[in-house]
Amino acid sequence: MNQQELFEAEHYINKEILYKAPYNAYFALLYGNKAKNKKYRQKIYEVEQLSFVLKNLYYDWDNYISQGIFYRPNRRIVNLWSIGLCYVDLDTYKVKELQNIPTHAIIDLIFAYCELMNIPEPSLVIYSGNGIYLKWLFNKAVPKGALPRWNAVQKKLVELFKDFGADPQARDASRVLRIPGTTNTKTGLKVEIVIEKPDIRYDFEKFSRQILPLERPEKVIENAKIVLPPSSEKKPSAKPYKLRVRQSKKFSFTPAQLWWDRLQDIRTYVQMRWKGRVPEGYRDIVLFLSYIALGWIEPVNTLIYGLEFEQLIKEYGITMPRKEIFAYMSTAKKRLAQMVKDKKEGKGYDPTQHLYLYKTETIIEMLDIQPEYQQHLKTLISPDEHKRRKRERDRKNIREKRRREGVRPIEEYLKERKKNKELLRAEVKLLRAKGLTIKEIANELSISERYVYSLLKG
Structure with missing residues (x-):
């Protein structure tokens, strides 16, 4: 091979x-x-x-x-x-x-x-x-x-x-x-x-x-x-x-998985709201949260960590001097350095002891993520958005259950009903053309006279 x-x-x-x-x-x-x-x-x-x-x-x-x-x-x-x-x-x-x-x-x-x-x-x-x-x-x-x-x-x-x-x-x-x-x-x-x-x-x-x-x-x-x-x-x-x-059914959901998904949501949000260029009022917080997220997914070493973060800076369209960026990140950078040091000394890799912990609601508030954007995200969603998705899942599960039980989907039923109605209308018009009265047509097709009128009118 x-x-x-x-x-x-x-x-x-x-x-x-x-x-x-x-x-x-x-x-x-x-x-x-x-x-x-x-x-x-x-x-x-x-x-x-x-x-x-x-x-x-x-x-x-x-x-x-x-x-x-x-x-x-x-x-x-x-x-x-x-x-x-x-x-x-x-x-x-x-x-x-x-x-x-x-x-x-x-x-x-x-x-x-x-x-x-x-x-x-x-x-x-x-x-x-x-x-x-x-x-x-x-x-x-x-x-x-x-x-x-x-x-x-x-x-x-x-x-x-x-x-x-x-x-x-x-x-x-x-x-x-x-x-x-x-x-x-x-x-x-x-x-x-x-x-x-x-x-x-x-x-x-x-x-x-x-x-x-x-x-x-x-x-x-x-x-x-x-x-x-x-x-x-x-x-x-x-x-x-x-x-x-x-x-979950597919993969284990760990803090590292949560922060990786959060990072993807932040990147998606930046593209949707600001077309890939973070405005001045949000630069610091977007970079800070991204920096923390990278720490949770455990880069192999600080060099790779820096290269990954540099790529995110470019992706966000931020042209600030790097010294200014890392000055804002100084506290988080010290925590990361201490975490790497502890790992080398055999104390293990435990981000919970060094990195910042934020609730989802806090991040949503910090980034001002509105409901219309939350619909396209995976983890940075409010309780209301979570309930909306649950309702959609429940409706989908009910539809699938009805289909397994042999109940036809409503779309198929309405489509067939419309088709049958058109066939019936054609038959009514044909009988009317032959000279039959409304009452005779109703008796012939076993429908009401009122329905015959509506079919002829339609």
């Missing part, structure tokens, strides 16, 4: 949805060659150009391609459209116990570990010229709305494969990975697919439910052998994932 097939498969791009979108979809290509003093450059292409791009690569250079699809020509998470896989980047050469072990033996260890730990086996194993990529492909692309859930799965996968050298910095949806068939100029070795199982495709929700409850044992590798504590030798039972807020 080559990169072209990987990228165009249904799990990577859901074309039925993608090409009905009111905008194009994009992927990113990063290429360069340090050995030849060729600096790395990034180019953004439309997905339809993929075949041409892959045929014209410099295969003796370093070539990377984005794993996600973006709805703007910018490789930032805030512009994500969908992603069709989960992945882990294993720097096995950094693990002392694995440094003198052949790649194929390491891969055998990985699959044995997956079997023991009840981890779904990867669909693809790619040798990157130095390390190993593990990729789990999905039967349908994961939409941008499920990004917080996807992030949680990525974080857990990195934790599970920590002893195989999993790179904790390489787990975001905007990541680029090496393209099979190209060269790793650091080692001079080719990037190649070692194992491919094209029939293995996972449903993302089932996959996430299996991954998230798993716990990594204290010691995994010793002298290039898998060593698990006695309690971990059996496959762990897949306990239900404990949710922090509530559980």
Whole structure:
């Protein structure tokens, strides 16, 4: 399976949805060659150009391609459209116990570990010229709305494969990975697919439910052998994932999911009300809320956090000096820095201890979101809008229930009634043309004389 097939498969791009979108979809290509003093450059292409791009690569250079699809020509998470896989980047050469072990033996260890730990086996194993990529492909692309859930799965996968050298910095949806068939100029070795199982495709929700409850044992590798504590030798039972807020039918609804949806609502609101250019009176609060939202979705590091925020500043059409913007964000910035510091020191990543908490009603008031705009939003809605949507859902459920019970929809009934009335009118006029009286026509058709008059008049 080559990169072209990987990228165009249904799990990577859901074309039925993608090409009905009111905008194009994009992927990113990063290429360069340090050995030849060729600096790395990034180019953004439309997905339809993929075949041409892959045929014209410099295969003796370093070539990377984005794993996600973006709805703007910018490789930032805030512009994500969908992603069709989960992945882990294993720097096995950094693990002392694995440094003198052949790649194929390491891969055998990985699959044995997956079997023991009840981890779904990867669909693809790619040798990157130095390390190993593990990729789990999905039967349908994961939409941008499920990004917080996807992030949680990525974080857990990195934790599970920590002893195989999993790179904790390489787990975001905007990541680029090496393209099979190209060269790793650091080692001079080719990037190649070692194992491919094209029939293995996972449903993302089932996959996430299996991954998230798993716990990594204290010691995994010793002298290039898998060593698990006695309690971990059996496959762990897949306990239900404990949710922090509530559980929807499709995805777990966590604070990260809530703030990601709020960020999408803010961006939608800016486009609807101000055509993408935030006026002076609202700049500070829009930027402040967006800054907080990014903190809740846990960026990999502060550099990526800054790049994501910079993209939002441009999207909002704000041309203020950056010093002035970050001066207003100073308190929130300090809180974020402390949160990142606590994470590095092993104190965990808990946004509730550092980031601001706002009720939905407060945000609606701060942004002055009127009811006509709330109809197009997902989370920033008032109790009245919530009740209106509930009434619509209830009416829809009643209609569906009546249809299941065999009751015809009112539209079909009225349409058939109108058709029958026209046929009856034609028959009445025909009998009248034959010379029958009103009373005779009524008796002939078993209808009232008054109805005969109305049909003739109509």
